Amino acid sequence: MKAIVQDAYGTVEALELRDIGRPEPRDDEVLLRVHAAGVDPSVWHLMTGLPYLARLGFGLRRPKSSVRGWDGAGRVEAVGAKVAEFKPGDEVFGTCDGSFAEYACPKADKLALKPTGLSFEEAAVLPSSGMTALQALRGTARPQAGRKVLVIGASGGVGTYTVQLAVSHGADVTGVCGPRSADHVRSLGVTDVVDYTREEITDRPHRYDVIVDTAGNRPLSLLRRALAPRGTLVIVGGEGGGRVLGGMGRNLRAVALSPFLRQNLRFILAFPRREDLLTLKELAENGTLVPVIDHAYPLEEAPEAIRHLEKGHPRGKLVITV
Incomplete structure (x- = not known):
């Protein structure tokens, strides 16, 4: 089968389209014929091995898994001995390590x-980013009517889903994005857009009950000035920062500071959960969440998809078609 493989951490130049052996499912696995694979920052982190802290899980000297990809959708070809919930022919989606392959x-x-009514491409871009948005808006960050919510990076993969979820709960949502994406973000139902090339989030008199930061490049002091006195800040992922800790340095400072404040500062590193995947399926089927795909690439152009992600600001998600 054809797959996008890398033998060592590096740039997109480390990725290679190769013919390799077809995998065999273990007892708790299924053999999936991949039709589409999502592209998100986790793929970049796996490719580069950055920040170095992440190599504790990815592999210290080289990637534990040589085939790239993390989200996918396709048809079940065979099931392991202990798998009872799926059968050959089922159309499925979810977290799929090594999804950049046939x-x-x-x-x-x-x-x-797979959610009824969604294409394989649409289903493939839903799992990781959708689950991250769900987990970001829980607890004290739960949106509701009358609450002011600010989503930084509103035009990206996680941001697009976060906006849609917050709007569906009746919150007053403001999105932060560049001028090229302003119309796209407005189409998601926000009440206002902040163009970060022209103004900062603190330039307006508003203070927000919830801020979800998916961009990873603003200092905590600035974010707190835009946050209501008892508001909640959710930092998504570990983007930005140096090569050793990445954005985790800012994240850890937020957690250390939070107990001494009326404001609630936290960060999330989303984990795949079956319950969340089923929630995403329901929300996609009832129209609450609509996957937005910026561009689709064939498997052999997966490096170009990651270059697109590196250069920044895709509107919605990028997808690989297999």
């Missing part, structure tokens, strides 16, 4: 039946 072997508990 076949992959994800664990059955990381999959769900």
Whole structure:
């Protein structure tokens, strides 16, 4: 089968389209014929091995898994001995390590039946970013009517889903994005747009009950000035920062500072959860969440898709078609 493989950490130049052996599912896995694979920052981190802290999980000297990709959608070809919830022919989506390939072997508990009405491409871009948005808006960050929510990076993968979720709960949502994406963000239902090339989030008199920062480049002091006295800041992922800790330095400072403040500062590193995947399926089927795809690339152009991600500001998601 054809797959996008890398033998060592590096840039997109480390990625290579190769013919490799088809994987065999273990007892708790399925053999998936991949039709589409999502592209998100986790793929970049796996490719580069950055920040270095992440190599504790990815592999210290080289990637533990040589085939790239993290999200996918396709048809089940075969199931492991302990898999009862799926059968050959089922159309599924979910977290799928090694999805930049014609076949992959994800664990059955990381999959769900593909949402009715969604294409394989649309389903493939939903899992990681969608689950991150769901987990970001829980607890004290839960949006509701009358609450003011600011989404930084509103035009990106996680941002697009976060905006849609917050709007669906009746919140007053403001999106932060560049001028090229302003119309796209408005179409998602926001009440206002902040063009970060012309103004900062603190330039307006508003103070927000919830700020979800998916961009990773603003200091905590600035974010807190835009946050209501008892508001909640959610920092998504570990973007930005240096090569050793990445954005985790800012994240850890937020957690250390939070107990001494009336404001609630936290960060999330989203984890795949079957319950969240089923929630995403329901929200996609009832129209609450609509995947937005900026561009689709064939498998052999996966490096170009990651270059697009590196250069920044895709409107919605990027997808690989297999």
